[in-house]
Amino acid sequence: MVKVPTVTFNNGQVYPVLGLGTWKSKVGEVTQAVKDAIDIGYRHIDCAFVYGNEKEVGEAITVKINDGTVKREDLFITSKLWNTFHRPDLVRGALQATLTNLNLKYLDLYLIHWPQAYKEDGPLFPSDESGKILFSDVDYVDTWKAMEKLVDEGLVKSIGISNFNSKQIVRLLEHATIKPVTNQIECHPYLNQKRLKDFCEERGIKITAYSPLGSPDRPWSQPGDPQLMDDNKLKAIAERLGKTTAQVLIRYQIDRGNIVIPKSVTKSRIASNFDVLDFKLSQEDMALIDSFDCNGRMVPMNASLGHKYHPFENEEF
Ligand SMILES: NC(=O)C1=CN([C@@H]2O[C@H](COP(=O)(O)OP(=O)(O)OC[C@H]3O[C@@H](n4cnc5c(N)ncnc54)[C@H](OP(=O)(O)O)[C@@H]3O)[C@@H](O)[C@H]2O)C=CC1
Ligand SMILES: O=C1CO[C@H](CO)[C@@H](O)[C@@H]1O
Secondary structure: OOOOOEEEOOOOOEEEOEOEEOOOOOHHHHHHHHHHHHHHOOOEEEOOHHHOOHHHHHHHHHHHHHOOOOOHHHOEEEEEEOHHHOOHHHHHHHHHHHHHHHOOOOEEEEEEOOOOEEOOOOOOOOEOOOOOEOEEOOOHHHHHHHHHHHHHOOOEEEEEEEOOOHHHHHHHHHHOOOOOOEEEEEOEOOEOOHHHHHHHHHOOOEEEEEOOOOOOOOOOOOOOOOOHHHOHHHHHHHHHHOOOHHHHHHHHHHHOOOEEOOEOOOHHHHHHHHOOOOOOOOHHHHHHHHOOOOOOOOOOOHHHOOOOOOOOOOOOO
16 A cells, blocks of 8 residues: 655644545535545545535545554544634634544544635525625634644644635734644645745745645636646646646655645546646646746635635735
């Protein structure tokens, strides 16, 4: 069985650089996808409460532990605290719901999914009559303090952040007792995040690259919107190397030292996306791919525009 290389977090925990994404993986498909992934060799699964499929992910994990394919300690399971549970008194219960869904006693990594909070005690996307999301002004620093307690209690091994901008990270670090191990952010050649990556790494925070294939199944995509995987320049590189475009995109992240979590529910793609450990991109190809950067954000989170903690509105980086 091929073993995935690992990164070492600032707390000494090692984490596989390649994981399986599960956003948009339908409940009728995700259990089989996660079972296939574990059989293929994936040991890192990226989940979130808001994806609405953690129970089905958990069923796959339970089957693969019970049939002896893996032990719990071989797996690296990440999940994320949703925006409606930022109030410190809600954080532990939100984690417990995720642990119950996943049928686990602890998580390897728990992230604050977004810096901005939504109105508590209701739907995951609370909105007014006009459809506008209802915000909460809970401060992510207070949420972080509650996340730290989960580490102290042994319920999560590491904690991190997702979609935080550089200013928010500075402010978080001023108050944190435990440093975030990673910032999970959108990252691919159209949004290579060089500045935020350098900024995080200078502070000991690893980048986890989400939507590494450009999220072609993002729900808000309109006909005519740019699709990273259709880029002829990337296709040409892949053809020259005898690889698929997806393999080049995944390897691009690994060769930058990032963690990468491509999503698929298709067994052949889950397998080919894993088959990236026997080659490396040349410095010339890395520089060429770097040059495709064009602020091409695929997950802009427009639903929470206007929130004081929206990470991409008016942010420098
Ligand atoms: N923290 C956050 O805010 C966010 C986190 N994420 C995480 O990152 C993961 C990955 O990002 P995501 O936005 O899902 O998008 P990806 O960039 O991983 O793209 C997924 C899409 O690509 C298709 N695909 C996968 N492999 C191949 C292949 N080899 N050839 C052709 N098509 C392929 C999939 O199809 P199919 O499944 O049909 O095979 C699916 O449509 C998420 O699933 C989630 O876990 C994502 C967005 C936000
Ligand atoms: O991870 C993600 C995907 O789905 C969520 C909403 O449905 C996004 O907000 C988030 O970034």
